[in-house]
Amino acid sequence: MVVAPVIFKTWIGGFVGPSYEVELIDGELTYRVFERGYDVHNTETFSPNDSDWRRFRETVDRIDLWSWAPVYNGESLPDATTWFIHLKMAAGEVTSTGINLYPPLFVDYMHAVRDLLGGRHFA
Secondary structure, eight states, rough: OSSOOSSEEEEEEOTSEEEEEEEEEEEEEEEEEHHHHHHHHEEEEEEOOOOHHHHHHHHHHHHHHGGSSSSSEEOOOOOOOOEEEEEEEEEEEEEEEESSSOOOOHHHHHHHHEEEEEETOOO
């Protein structure tokens, strides 16, 4: 049984930095940290195992990520925090994005991403 997503790309941050991007590429997660102005500061690769992906999927299901709205727009300020998620798994597919506004349990989602990254920062 395939546990890992087919597509997974997520982002959080803003121009004044730092920002974080996670992307599934060829079965591995590429984690990028950007400084002010979106300059790449650091890149790491992670290989979550099936157990890691199962825990992630459990969180995604529990917070009902599948029903998140396509757009959450709050006040757009020069130092706004933007975020993006595109996830496709056997359970479904969702694309959601926002500026200074978040769906319920968004913090739980960020924690689930951190767990896939061995505790690296994603907020």
